[in-house]
Amino acid sequence: MGQRKQSPGDRISEAEHAVMEALWTESPLSAAEVCERVCADNDWSIPTVKTLLGRLVAKRVIGTEPQGRKFLYHPLIERSDYVGGESRRLVDRLFGGRAAPLFAHLAENEALTDSDLEEIEALLKEMRK
Template structure:
């Protein structure tokens, strides 16, 4: 499921705290995004259609909660990035980042630790 940048803003609100009403979501992000209530409701409807969120009726309003977890979203997005830009390979991604901005000693240490853990798992 493809989540747009605008839809991801809504999802971030719901991942932090759910369930939320459209009005509560608007109060949290409306001024930052320059969105009106109609925009938030349209984005919520798109997310409902994609089954990324669910809605429960409470009186005259709906309470929205995520169906898609943040971990599932990050996994989908990172796989898509790797596939689109780096032919599904991690090494060229890391090389790209190392060329574009200098990796810190902490970054390098974390990468080494991860590689050692992966190597241990395969033996």
């Protein structure tokens, strides 16, 4: 029990996740710079971004460093850790922790493109060794 992997902190909400993506793509960024890359897409205004950044800091998933007199924000957790955690949560909750049924489901619903199939096949071959 215990062994929280998703970093020290709480869960990241969906809106917060959009901010994280911006910071994972490029960091450190100021609040204004974050807004430049997410506000339009989500129809947010600056105050909203500031709130989200504040909450992420409170949750200890991003950190701040003073740049001159302002702050720059940067992630404290790896994107792959977050993504892994969320994936695992879904697989656990919906597929009893087994990935094959998920795969089957995606396949069934044509959620897999041909290139997906090829890539996965390649990966499989890779792991076979």
